[in-house]
Amino acid sequence: MFMEFPHIADKMPAGLVVTDPQLEVLYMNNHARKAIFGLHHGQDGGAAMLRKRFYTTNRHTFDMSGCMQEMIAQRQRNFQKTLIMKKGDEDLLIHFTARGFTSEGNDYYIFVLTDISEEMDCVVHAPGSFGREDFVLGKRIIGHDEKIRQIYRMIRLAADSMVNVMVTGESGTGKELVADAIHALSDRQKKPLVKVNCAALSESLLESELFGHVKGAFTGAIKDRAGKFEEAGGGTLFLDEIGEISPSLQVKLLRVIQEKTIERVGDNKPIRVDIRIIAATNKDLQELIRKGAFREDLYYRLHVFSIHMPALRERPLDIPRLCDHFIDQSNINTGKQVRGMSREAMRLMMEYPWPGNIRELENAIEHAFVLVQGSLITAEDLPGSITTYRAEVQIETRAGIPPETSDQVRQQGHQDHDVPGIRKSPGGRLLISKEQLAALLRQHGGNQTQTARSLGISRVALWKKMKKFGL
Template identity: 50%
Template sequence: MTKKTHDIWNARFINRIIDSMADGVFTMDDQGRISSWNPSMERISGYSATEALGQTCQLLQCSRCFGKNCPASIEKCRILEIGQSEAKECLLRHKDGHDVAVIKNASVVKDDDGQFVGIVETVTDMTELNRARERAEAAALRLAEVYQMNNIIGKSHAMKEVFQAIRVAAASEATVLIQGESGTGKELVAGAIHYNSDRHEGPMITVNCSALSENLLESELFGHVRGAFTGANRDRMGRFEEASGGTIFLDEIGELSPFIQVKLLRVLQEREIERVGDSRRRKIDIRIITATHKDLYTRVRDGLFREDLYYRLKVFPIQLPSLRERREDIPLLVDYFIQQMNKKTGKNVARISQPALRIFMDHPWPGNVRELENAIEHAFVLCDRDQIEVSDLPLEIRQPDINGACRDLPPVKSSRRKKLTQTELLDLLDACDWNKAEVGRRVGLSHTAIWKYMKKWDIPLQREK
């Protein structure tokens, strides 16, 4: 191949690369007139190459060129003198008249002898990135709205004390321990503290301490370095580091092993972490909120939880009342969940009947607010009127004594039972008199999971007569 042929081939290859680029690329001569215009520039600007060639870059009406409005000539923009401009976010005027957000950069190109060859400008379209930013900001705003205190429903004296505790905790940096039965809304309270605090612009990271083994939880919380263990193919940041500038919420803190308890105590004392397999200490700036449904003090007395860690965690304790301790809030909660389910399902249920509400008021609610929400969801499946009736309620709430219906059946451990067959489910439903919560307890699944199986196999929610 001759040098001339080689040069021609190289030029064609470079042109093809430029034409295939997602970024806009155009060149100008020493008079500031456009000499090339790739397809991405046509898309971004709306001007075809035919329309752009021979024009100056004023065609784009850039909102920022060296900090000024777009100059009228190449001399005024001083690109030949300066040699290059730093990348800047600016607006280009599209042929149709609307502005396009871009990042624009320009450089003078010279040959090996230092002679001027041309000017190259690159234009990166920021439209999709800006939309993604807006979507992320909107999602963060929606998340913050979920955790506002007006989404924690209650007017009882017990809940008024909780609201006051949230306000006080949000105004401080103290470590918070939230205690309460399962289903009382511990994560909502943790979120309300974070989103009403000075750290609300930072992340809120949630970790369920009972969901992972000791080794996995250590890596999840502290991160690891490459080669720390089998499968550690790269460095990984832990959840403590991810929460920098914000809050980490450690749920089910009572389930921590003694080893992780020691490591957490060190974090609380020194505000430093070490990744697994690493000796380097890393400073962290986080607020720690923990929660448990267990009596931590009893676990301390039983030797299952470190006393020094317990007192470090309960700098500011918040005790959440069970639903049976604030029954006056049940009508408010029912109305709230009905509104939420109307939005979710498109139905127009207006209320709950007085007999059904009376059953709700008398029920002990071992699952607390979460159980109440699931009961309303169950009622919406059956309800085809503007009012929830007693017949729409779950059987275990309508007939609480039914919970003993299948006590003679041995429980099935969840570690052994991961899936149900249709035949097994039908047999269990018959044995438990179609009490879905009891069936769930027998097989280690939630009654919501049992409902989903029934829906999958078109099994009616109530026994057919």
């Protein structure tokens, strides 16, 4: 079996490279050689690359070797990064994971290289490049889940067309980011992207904001003023929280879409406008239609092309990637040098259901950056909503268990925590005796993290209790 290893590795749909700590290539499979580094049989079959250092052999691997050196310098055993590499004229987006290992006393590094350009193809095939960089490089919309890849495809299709787009999804799922991407990738990118939050203004203010007004149209209208429709001329108008607009404005909006003309408030001279509308909402518009709060004809006009953003809990495998992304950003913003998250912290992040989606995750990382001490974010650095989530779920599960077993729980009243006999004061302080705590620690084999978790308190809080009791 082992003898066949190179043969099997050549069948892998990913690049595999093994090096020594000096980055001398000891082994490289077929996929790495051909699909990633673009070396062909006859040329040198990749042989030249073997036993040579990555960065001296192929300038395109320069960035990657930089990352590898970084990994080695930081003595990290696991490392991953996404890099742009050039293969001929092509830009490849390569995700690489690396791991150090020791075998018979020697150190080695193994690299798995996956070409993810296809997933980002909305971007890679978009014409032109300036100003679109962030989206082209997949730097802004992070995610490898199939659901997000589908979103990339939809964004590209929308960008290539002129149709109005409706973006739906829960709060914080990235609806505005999608509007940014569509505009940046469309041929309207040099014209303005104008954003209006329909929930932020009263009906009459919103009307004059959108349509503009002429002098004397109402008290305070001291001169003619163009509205957002005109401002967005040739470009894109982003109407956020579209579910909030009043019935009379809905009629006016419908007219703009159908006739492509507007009238400023207080005037009846039609002005032609050339805009693409991207609307967004976290409301269920179908439901609003049933209730008579949203016009069905407008709905269909806006819904020509719709993009639904998945909730973060529907794509949990993107959580670590998003954490990395926001850690990178916070490192830049704060000048700290955080390398990642502890295993425990990451586990909590993965378990949490993220009702506020990516915005909540972004805030959680920013919160952690305020508290973090060393180079790893630990569970104690995370917001309480995340660290106590599991404990709350456990209480709920208990409330749902059959009467015989839940009796004990019920007798303790609604202040109980997970552990029978242990209560919390109304202020949330843990009411526990020395014996109870000692027993609980024994029950968890002395593991403080698990004990703290079972009590729904942080490890620091547990340490304080233990110290107080002299445990």
